[in-house]
Amino acid sequence: MTASLSLGWPAPAKLNLFLHINGRRPDGYHELQTLFQFVEHCDYLDFKVVNKPTLTLHSNLAGVVADSDNLILKAAKSLQAHTNCQQGAEIWLDKRLPMGGGLGGGSSDAATTLVALNQLWGTGLPSGELAKIGLTLGADVPVFINGFSAFAEGVGEKLINVEPTEPWYLVLIPQVHVSTAEVFQDAELPRNTPKLDLGTLMSSPWQNDCQTLVAKRHPQVAKTLGWLLEYAPSRMTGTGACVFGQFEQEHEAKDVLAKLPASIQGFVAKGANISPLTLRLAQC
Ligand SMILES: C[C@@](CO)(OP(=O)(O)O)[C@H](O)COP(=O)(O)OP(=O)(O)OC[C@H]1O[C@@H](n2ccc(N)nc2=O)[C@H](O)[C@@H]1O
Numbered sequence: 001m002t003a004s005l006s007l008g009w010p011a012p013a014k015l016n017l018f019l020h021i022n023g024r025r026p027d028g029y030h031e032l033q034t035l036f037q038f039v040e041h042c043d044y045l046d047f048k049v050v051n052k053p054t055l056t057l058h059s060n061l062a063g064v065v066a067d068s069d070n071l072i073l074k075a076a077k078s079l080q081a082h083t084n085c086q087q088g089a090e091i092w093l094d095k096r097l098p099m100g101g102g103l104g105g106g107s108s109d110a111a112t113t114l115v116a117l118n119q120l121w122g123t124g125l126p127s128g129e130l131a132k133i134g135l136t137l138g139a140d141v142p143v144f145i146n147g148f149s150a151f152a153e154g155v156g157e158k159l160i161n162v163e164p165t166e167p168w169y170l171v172l173i174p175q176v177h178v179s180t181a182e183v184f185q186d187a188e189l190p191r192n193t194p195k196l197d198l199g200t201l202m203s204s205p206w207q208n209d210c211q212t213l214v215a216k217r218h219p220q221v222a223k224t225l226g227w228l229l230e231y232a233p234s235r236m237t238g239t240g241a242c243v244f245g246q247f248e249q250e251h252e253a254k255d256v257l258a259k260l261p262a263s264i265q266g267f268v269a270k271g272a273n274i275s276p277l278t279l280r281l282a283q284c
C-alpha cells in the first residue's frame with residue numbers, strides 16, 4: 001500500500017420508497033415526486049492518485065469496465081474538466097450491486113467518484129457544485145452526493161432532506177432487465193398523479209407509479225413481488241426490476257431470505273438516512 005492509495009469508498013444502493021409521476025415536460029422527461037433512502041449494501045471503489053491526467057478503471061466485472069460510457073470514468077473526466085485538474089487516477093471497482101435494477105448503482109458509483117476525487121485531488125468543489133456536475137451524468141446522482149435521505153422533485157434534482165424510519169429490507173433481484181427509457185415511453189404508464197405537499201405524501205400510503213406497468217410487461221417482476229408480498233409490505237424501486245420488503249427486525253428479513261426459491265436472488269440490508277459515503281468522507 002502507498003500513501004496515494006485510498007481504499008474502501010462505498011457507493012450505496014438506494015430505494016425509491018415512493019415514486020409518483022406527475023407529468024411530462026416538453027423535452028420528454030417526466031416530472032417526479034419520489035422519496036430516496038439509502039441501504040447499507042454497496043459497491044466499493046479504491047483510488048490511486050497519479051500525477052498525470054490519465055484515468056484507468058479496473059473491475060471485478062469485465063463488462064463494467066469494457067464500456068467507455070462507464071459513469072465512473074465520465075464522472076472523473078467531468079471533474080477534471082470543471083476544475084482544470086491535471087491529476088489523474090487509477091480506480092478499482094468492486095461491483096456488488098445489480099446493474100439496471102432500480103438500485104441506482106451506476107449513479108452511486110459516479111457520485112462516489114466525484115466526492116472521493118474532489119477530496120483526493122484537493123479540487124475543493126462544494127457539494128452543490130458536485131451535484132450539478134452529477135446531474136449531467138444521471139438524474140439520481142445528486143441524491144447520492146447529497147448523502148442524506150431525501151424527497152426529490154423535478155427529474156430528481158430538487159432535494160429536501162427527510163428522516164423516514166430505518167427498517168431492514170429484503171431486496172429481491174428478478175433476473176430480467178427493465179429499460180428505464182422503455183418504461184417512460186410506454187403509452188400505458190400513468191403520468192397524472194397529482195403533486196402533493198411533502199407532509200401529505202409522508203403520511204399517505206406509499207406507492208410506485210411504474211409498478212403495475214412493469215409487473216404487466218415483465219411476469220418475472222410480478223412473480224417475485226407476489227412472492228414477497230406474502231411476507232411483508234413490498235414494492236418495486238425506481239423503474240424496476242428490483243423489489244423490496246420491509247421488516248422491523250433483521251432476523252425477520254433473514255428468515256424470509258432463507259425461504260427464497262433458488263431461482264431468485266436477494267439480499268438483506270438496513271435502510272440508512274445518512275449515506276455510507278458521507279461517513280467515509282468524514283474519516284478523511
Ligand atoms: C426514475 C428513476 C428513479 O430513481 O429510475 P431508476 O433509474 O432508479 O430505475 C431515475 O430517476 C431515472 O434516472 P436515470 O437513471 O438517470 O434515467 P436515465 O437512464 O437517464 O433515463 C433513461 C430515459 O428515461 C426517460 N426518463 C428518465 C427520467 C425521468 N425523470 N423522465 C424520463 O422520461 C428519458 O427518456 C431518458 O432518456
Ligand SMILES: Nc1ncnc2c1ncn2[C@@H]1O[C@H](COP(=O)(O)OP(=O)(O)O)[C@@H](O)[C@H]1O
Pocket residue numbers: 064069070071072098099100101102103104105106107108109110180238240
Ligand atoms: N459504474 C456503473 N455501474 C453500473 N452501471 C453503469 C455504470 N456505468 C454505466 N452504467 C450503465 O448504467 C445503467 C444503469 O445502471 P444502474 O444505475 O445500476 O441502474 P438503475 O438506473 O436501474 O438503478 C446500466 O445498465 C449500465 O449500462
